[in-house]
Amino acid sequence: MEDHEFTVRPDPEDARLFQAIGGLDQDGRRVEAAIINERPLTITLNGRRIVTAVTIGDYPEYLGLGYLLNQGMVLAEDEIISVDYIPEDRAVAVRTDNDRDLDEKLSQKTHTSGCALGTVYGDILERFLETPLDTALRFRTSWLYALSRKINTVPSLYLKTGAIHGCVLCEEDRPLVFMEDVGRHNAVDKIAGYMRMHGISPRGKSFYTTGRLTSEMVIKTVQMGIPVLISRSGFTAWGVELAREAGMTLIGRAKGKRFLVLSGEDRLDFDADPASATEDPDHVQRKGSRHHA
Secondary structure, three states, X not given: OOOOOOOEOOOOOXXXXXXXXXXXOOOOOEEEEEEEXXXXXXXXXXXXXXXXXXXXXXXXXXXXXXXXXXXXXOOOOOOEEEEEEEHHHOEEEEEEOOOOOOHHHHHOEEEOOOOOOOEEEOOHHHHHHHOOOOOXXXXXXXXXXXXXXXXXXXXXXXXXXXXXXXEEEEEOOEEEEEEEEOOHHHHHHHHHHHHHHOOOOOOOEEEEEOOOEOHHHHHHHHHOOOOEEEEOOOEOHHHHHHHHHHOOEEEEEEEOOEEEEEEOHHHEEOOOOHHHOOOOHHHHHHHOOOOOX
């Protein structure tokens, strides 16, 4: 997979994911707009219902498994026996070889700043610092500019419908796995599930998100063992604090020639002249689109 770009990427022509809804534009003309769908997805672990997520409905197996991994309900040492999607129930059933007691964890639920019902359960805040991050990794600013250009110009559901977030697993200047969903936490969980099911190591990887760099995004990315987190959006103070505690490189407001690093700047190699970077391609494409997030 490491030799290619976009092993997985959004399919803006997948008619299951959106519907045409009529309305009026700013000139009072009748138009039809592509509007993203939302669907409930129940996630169970070893026969126990854990949560019902709100999602666009693609890659349910990756989302279900990734959610459980990022919540610490399925651990790295657990054997995954099966991950099954049951369409008629809109449910994903995950079975492992370790049917641990989750009562205490499930009783400690924190609603996060994530859209579409973001949550963090149990002792995640206490134990996320136990995940070691690669301290030897160097990240080049030329890779950052290349990733921004490639990710923001590839066809996506965001450019077609708006109202959606994207997350991308990257290596050097190559975007590898691109997932979208109504909640950014869903998109990152899909990638976590994909990595586990395909045996992909976090070593040498970085992570790009279109959403805010919140505490939840930092925690989930650290849980995945990825040391560099990038966004074209901004930060929250708690997200920065947690990134600094974990030793993560946190890069935000990455648009066109500009970016801001608030944690882990020692990993950066400033090998590119900002003047050589192109204008923000996402902004250029959105100026010609009627639909905005």
